[in-house]
Amino acid sequence: MVGIDTAFNYQRFNSHRHLAHVAGDLLDDFTISTKVGFFPGSDPAACALHSLDPRRLREAVEQSAESLGRVPDVVFLHSPERSLTGRAPEEALDAACITLADAQRAGLCRAWGIATWDPRSLITAPPPTLPSVLLLRSGLSVAHPILTACERLIELCDLPATNVWGMSPFGGDAREAAWQEVDLTDFTPASAPNTDIAFRVAYDLPPVTRVAVGTTNRDHLRSLVAATNLPIIPEAVTTYRGLTREHDR
Ligand SMILES: NC(=O)c1ccc[n+]([C@@H]2O[C@H](COP(=O)([O-])OP(=O)(O)OC[C@H]3O[C@@H](n4cnc5c(N)ncnc54)[C@H](OP(=O)(O)O)[C@@H]3O)[C@@H](O)[C@H]2O)c1
Numbered sequence: 001m002v003g004i005d006t007a008f009n010y011q012r013f014n015s016h017r018h019l020a021h022v023a024g025d026l027l028d029d030f031t032i033s034t035k036v037g038f039f040p041g042s043d044p045a046a047c048a049l050h051s052l053d054p055r056r057l058r059e060a061v062e063q064s065a066e067s068l069g070r071v072p073d074v075v076f077l078h079s080p081e082r083s084l085t086g087r088a089p090e091e092a093l094d095a096a097c098i099t100l101a102d103a104q105r106a107g108l109c110r111a112w113g114i115a116t117w118d119p120r121s122l123i124t125a126p127p128p129t130l131p132s133v134l135l136l137r138s139g140l141s142v143a144h145p146i147l148t149a150c151e152r153l154i155e156l157c158d159l160p161a162t163n164v165w166g167m168s169p170f171g172g173d174a175r176e177a178a179w180q181e182v183d184l185t186d187f188t189p190a191s192a193p194n195t196d197i198a199f200r201v202a203y204d205l206p207p208v209t210r211v212a213v214g215t216t217n218r219d220h221l222r223s224l225v226a227a228t229n230l231p232i233i234p235e236a237v238t239t240y241r242g243l244t245r246e247h248d249r
Helices: 017-027 053-069 089-105 118-122 146-158 177-181 195-201 217-226 232-248
Strands: 003-005 033-036 074-078 113-118 133-137 164-167 210-214
Touching: 017 033, 017 053, 017 118, 017 195, 017 217, 017 232, 033 053, 033 164, 053 074, 053 089, 074 133, 113 210, 146 232, 195 217
Parallel strands: 003 033, 033 074, 074 113, 113 133, 133 164, 164 210
Antiparallel strands: none
């Protein structure tokens, strides 16, 4: 099944309403995951502010379901590492996780998870209340220390691959010169553009069953969907992991 990943703060906090408006009845044909953790600041023109305040998180989950017109399949705690720098970070993370678990119990989402760009601070003191889904950076743009931390978090949460999702396979920008110049042909016996190979490899670094990719282009979307069937040479992935490990040593 194809899913849509969004967040409370995307499109200047209008993404849920916009999605419900554009997709209408079709929305039920997709799984929907969203994220809470960024909130409007006092200056609407300024960047969104991050917070793990349980009251704000709960309100955001409630508003998300209301604006979407349906309960999301997954609500992620959005980049909790952004607010784990103050005093008592473990308590703040734990309270946030309990808030999302309570929201799930109240029927405001089917499952809850953690979406993290950099899980290194999460693996030092994982919360006692563990998520049932993880959304982690995946693919060739992820540096070895982050990849290792992702794998450790998966282990700590004891999740099957079906509950581990990847994101941002191009590190946010597929127009970077590196994506045109790098030779990825060792990863597959098939002939395919670099973007397709990089997207497919993102399912294996670390092993995930979904990859959230951003596109505004139908042809790109079509090509990405087809790329999920590209055969990948497992030994090439192993060799790549070995090389990145050596590089960071
Ligand atoms: N902290 C977090 O939780 C967090 C942070 C970042 C991202 N995310 C999630 O990850 C998703 C993806 O991240 P992202 O959009 O930042 O990065 P991304 O998926 O790595 O890259 C998106 C870029 O790749 C281009 N692209 C996609 N397919 C392509 C193709 N076949 N050929 C050429 N270019 C292609 C897109 O351009 P076109 O529009 O031209 O296709 C877009 O500019 C987000 O939507 C979000 O759900 C979560």
